[in-house]
Amino acid sequence: MTDRWALAPAEDGGVEIAPLGPDGLPTGPVRREADLGEAVRGRPEVARWVWRSTAEVYPRLLATGVRVERCYDIEDAETLLLGHEGRYGEPRSAAAALARLRGGPVPPDPPQRAAEPGSQSSLFEPQAVHVPLADLVEVYADQQRRHDRAAHPERMRLLTAAESAGMLVAAEMNRAGLPWSAEVHRRVLHELLGERYAGGGEPRRLAELADEVSAAFGRRVRPDLPADVIKAFAQAGIKIRSTRRWEIESLDHPAVKPLVEYKKLYRIWVAHGWSWLQDWVREGRFRPEFLAGGTVTGRWVTNGGGGLQIPKVIRRAVVADPGWRLVVADADQMEPRVLAAISRDPGLMEVAGRESDLYQSVSDRAFSGDRAQAKLAVLGAVYGQTSGDGLKNLAALRRRFPKAVAYVDEAARAGEEGRLVRTWLGRTCPPAAGAADDAAEEAGIPVLEAEDETTGGSGAQGAREWVPGYASSDARARGRFARNFVVQGSAADWALLLLAALRQACSGMAAELVFFQHDEVIVHCPEEEAEAVVTAIREAAELAGRLTFGQTPVRFPFTTAVVECYADAK
DNA sequence: AGTTTCGGCGCC
């Protein structure tokens, strides 16, 4: 069961396949077959399929009813390996990797295309450069050798395997879709926003709130225009820098209440209103296009429909099919648990070794029981808070959990200095653009930004004014980024292993993974499978912890809920 | 007229 085979769809619609040996090179001749689905379906003994791009191949396999257990995505691995080697920005396509191997001219990557409502256009990547199987396997064999040269070869192998598994999960989720009741969604919209008026203008409730805002100012004000709102407050003798809610809310003015309410509802209307429903929900499913590893930290993104930003009130529209349930599972305090696992801070590991509320335990030890302060301190340490109560709390945290804080401090310092920063499994933070520039600026030397090639480098168009303190604030921003990167990214490493294990556990059931959001997963399953799924999630979480971080006392508990409606999960 | 950036806010 250790068979690995390489696969490449041929340009004429057939498929090329070849068995691979331990070195990653073919052990037999490349075979051509007419049908992609049959080629895979007829070889259940293959334990891992090696291909250029999961997004190219797997949706087509799924469309013919074929699932695979494991794969290896060469272009994804190329991206991770290049990053690890400090070569961010080099073209990552298989064609480029092949050209580097052979010393030829390296082709730039084809441009990405945006998703369009209702289509799965970008999944098929028709613009990608075709690489024949005989060439593709050379790239693969070379990548195997490059894993050996990584800082931690075993972890790097786990990373590329895990992200390939994530891509299988993403493709399967894209196919399944999130169960969505358009009827419930419309009911929620009507309750919140009132009737729609003909002509596509604001619904009744928004129009009323806009009138209330205008009445409070004594003149016509459009609450959706920040410039208009700032001017209106200025005329009322109140200076504000922006119209952000936290800045508005503290003001003493009769317009505040309807304005804040307007902003909240306006957001629902424009981002998840009737036109969103029209664009993104088909046949009882919302299909955000999940993209594994879509961010530098390894978190996923969705392409289209704002799939990872579904407002809480709109989650009432996520409803299981009749007789089915949603198992909604949320990792408890994932980021501080991951920080415990990667920093090996004894105190934090002890706290994270229990399943009980981690923030409460931290507050008992360092914040005299004030959970809110403890949570603020932990998140501040992870996000790089630099002012306010955060600093005071950070000092308390540092006294009790010195290794944990030192770990993120060191990441921040490395980031500021432009050194490579990696997650636990080896995903590497891109070096900040202009790191060298900033070093120069700190020495007081004005620096020009990179010049636009199309201007021929003649003008001062790209010049940046030199401002005292500017460069160091930029460096600090890179520090915050790197500080967060090691925690958020290592959490993403762990989450990939979790998904892979959960997918494996569900493979014999009707249950399907339908949603994943950083530390939260939803499985859609027949009611009678729900308890088995809950168990599978718990076991997958612990397995992922061991696989990712090795021997560690840190636990990764989940809060799970078996519900018919997503909104009932919390 | 078409494209890019900005402001604001949703989620974690």
Added chain:
DNA sequence: AAAGGGCGCCGAAACT
């Protein structure tokens, strides 16, 4: 009281 990390999305404003 004041504001730190990662994203996507929308309309308006600011550009070419």
